[in-house]
Amino acid sequence: MLLLILSSTAYLTGMGGAISPLERPENIFINPASIGKKIVHITFYRPFNIDDFYKGDLYSSFILKGVNFGVGLKATRVNRGYTRVISAIGIKYGIFGVSLSQKYESAPGSKSFLLNYDWNAGIRFSLRGFAFALSRKRLGFGFITSAGSLSFETTPDFKSLYAGVEFIVNRVISGSAGWMNGRPAIGLYLHNPRFDIEMGFLTNSELGETTIVSVGWRL
Amino acid sequence: MRKFLVLSSLFTLLLYPETFHSIQIDGENDFSPDEAVVIDDANDSYWSSQNELDTLFLTWNAETLFIGCSYTLNNNALLIFLDTETGGIDNANGLDWYPRDVRFSGAKPDFLVALWNCDLSLGGVRKLGENTSPVSYRGINSGSPGEKNFLEVAIPFELLGNPQKISLTALICGGDYAGAGDVMPDDPSVRGSGNAIINIFREITIDGDGDGVPDSLIAPVDVSKTEEYKVSFPEFKSVFINPSIAQTGPVAIHVELTDTATLTVALFTEEGRFLKNVIEGVRTDFIEYSWDIHDLDKGIYILKFYTSENRGMLKKAFVRY
Numbered sequence: 325m326l327l328l329i330l331s332s333t334a335y336l337t338g339m340g341g342a343i344s345p346l347e348r349p350e351n352i353f354i355n356p357a358s359i360g361k362k363i364v365h366i367t368f369y370r371p372f373n374i375d376d377f378y379k380g381d382l383y384s385s386f387i388l389k390g391v392n393f394g395v396g397l398k399a400t401r402v403n404r405g406y407t408r409v410i411s412a413i414g415i416k417y418g419i420f421g422v423s424l425s426q427k428y429e430s431a432p433g434s435k436s437f438l439l440n441y442d443w444n445a446g447i448r449f450s451l452r453g454f455a456f457a458l459s460r461k462r463l464g465f466g467f468i469t470s471a472g473s474l475s476f477e478t479t480p481d482f483k484s485l486y487a488g489v490e491f492i493v494n495r496v497i498s499g500s501a502g503w504m505n506g507r508p509a510i511g512l513y514l515h516n517p518r519f520d521i522e523m524g525f526l527t528n529s530e531l532g533e534t535t536i537v538s539v540g541w542r543l
Numbered sequence: 544m545r546k547f548l549v550l551s552s553l554f555t556l557l558l559y560p561e562t563f564h565s566i567q568i569d570g571e572n573d574f575s576p577d578e579a580v581v582i583d584d585a586n587d588s589y590w591s592s593q594n595e596l597d598t599l600f601l602t603w604n605a606e607t608l609f610i611g612c613s614y615t616l617n618n619n620a621l622l623i624f625l626d627t628e629t630g631g632i633d634n635a636n637g638l639d640w641y642p643r644d645v646r647f648s649g650a651k652p653d654f655l656v657a658l659w660n661c662d663l664s665l666g667g668v669r670k671l672g673e674n675t676s677p678v679s680y681r682g683i684n685s686g687s688p689g690e691k692n693f694l695e696v697a698i699p700f701e702l703l704g705n706p707q708k709i710s711l712t713a714l715i716c717g718g719d720y721a722g723a724g725d726v727m728p729d730d731p732s733v734r735g736s737g738n739a740i741i742n743i744f745r746e747i748t749i750d751g752d753g754d755g756v757p758d759s760l761i762a763p764v765d766v767s768k769t770e771e772y773k774v775s776f777p778e779f780k781s782v783f784i785n786p787s788i789a790q791t792g793p794v795a796i797h798v799e800l801t802d803t804a805t806l807t808v809a810l811f812t813e814e815g816r817f818l819k820n821v822i823e824g825v826r827t828d829f830i831e832y833s834w835d836i837h838d839l840d841k842g843i844y845i846l847k848f849y850t851s852e853n854r855g856m857l858k859k860a861f862v863r864y
Binding site for chain 2: 484
């Protein structure tokens with residue numbers, strides 16, 4: 325049960341996401357077969373604390389007539405003029421999932437909005453503690469126990485690599501530590517039956533740190 | 544009577560050695576206690592007693608500056624930096640000879656006496672600048688690695704530019720681009736690892752009356768004082784990218800610094816992965832760079848502005864759409 329309520333910032337702190345022992349809703353962007361069950365998450369951060377550079381994510385997943393749905397928004401605002409919003413909707417049934425996403429961009433001087441559509445499909449299954457998740461966007465495998473998980477993920481072009489370990493201290497506290505493209509990251513998560521509060525710290529020796537704050541409500 | 548006067552003069556000189564005092568460059572320490580301008584604390588090295596600075600000596604005659612240094616060293620470098628005039632370097636990491644992760648604030652050294660692992664034939668004396676150049680000197684080091692050593696060098700004042708004052712600092716450093724493990728005079732920025740910013744120097748007035756001739760009949764310790772300078776480095780005065788959201792180039796990168804520094808502007812992906820340097824190691828205090836972005840894919844990028852003289856950096860986002 326605890327595995328299901330862990331963080332949405334984990335994917336930003338080295339844990340990857342598609343393996344998803346967590347079944348987090350944001351996985352509709354990574355692997356729709358891994359979307360969560362009944363939860364809403366809001367995440368906000370400023371990458372490397374750069375002025376006029378903001379990112380915010382909103383995700384939700386819910387069950388309707390026995391079918392798992394997920395919706396999400398990823399918004400980016402840069403230099404007070406450029407906005408990018410990626411929205412997605414996904415559906416999961418059994419070990420399969422599909423999603424559709426749309427990218428909206430606006431920039432000064434751009435006479436029309438740019439709209440791009442994309443799709444994703446994936447599969448996720450586990451066998452004796454080993455989990456495998458394959459999709460158009462992410463390939464990964466991991467090992468899951470009740471005390472935590474270990475995961476390795478990469479993008480299909482192998483340009484990005486994620487590795488992480490997640491540990492569950494008790495029903496209230498859990499954490500993650502990992503590598504995102506060779507950069508260390510840690511996350512600390514506090515939970516109660518209704519809410520999650522999550523802090524993630526990404527370090528980059530050349531650009532400094534990113535602090536990620538996420539709040540979740542279980543539906 | 545005459546014999547008595549000569550003997551008593553010699554006796555006085557032996558008891559109270561004063562400039563002009565010519566040192567025999569023979570590996571024997573014939574500096575006097577009044578010429579010990581820096582006495583370092585015993586056992587204050589971060590790298591054990593095998594790499595410990597002891598005493599820095601300095602004296603002169605009318606034509607030559609004599610520097611002596613007693614120390615213990617094992618598989619590391621001894622560096623004595625001299626600041627004799629305006630100008631000089633503020634970052635030893637950029638040197639083409641004995642580069643070390645040591646920076647300077649206040650004094651800017653323009654000469655370096657260096658050796659590696661007690662072997663002066665692997666070092667010498669050089670004038671510092673964009674490119675270092677050898678300086679003619681006489682010198683000898685006595686001792687072997689891990690034991691007490693004594694280095695003495697004689698450098699003609701003419702080659703040093705006949706300075707009125709000299710500021711000194713001596714360090715034990717690791718190999719190329721490594722940091723320092725001991726320093727004299729003591730400087731808290733030396734911590735045994737990482738970058739050091741030396742801002743404490745021993746300043747010796749050599750020509751106090753400014754007549755162009757080194758002063759005689761003075762004890763060097765009497766004209767020595769420790770100077771602690773405020774640490775200050777070039778900072779960014781104004782930085783902007785115009786336009787910061789662009790479809791086509793060129794894009795103007797404007798950087799203004801409070802002082803001349805070695806500027807680099809590095810390009811990163813949105814996720815923080817390094818791509819390339821847009822501007823690399825340019826010595827300037829102002830630049831208006833025209834950045835061609837035609838080979839840049841659409842996306843969000845991060846530009847990092849930094850100088851080799853300062854740990855601080857500035858980051859800006861840039862969008863190509």
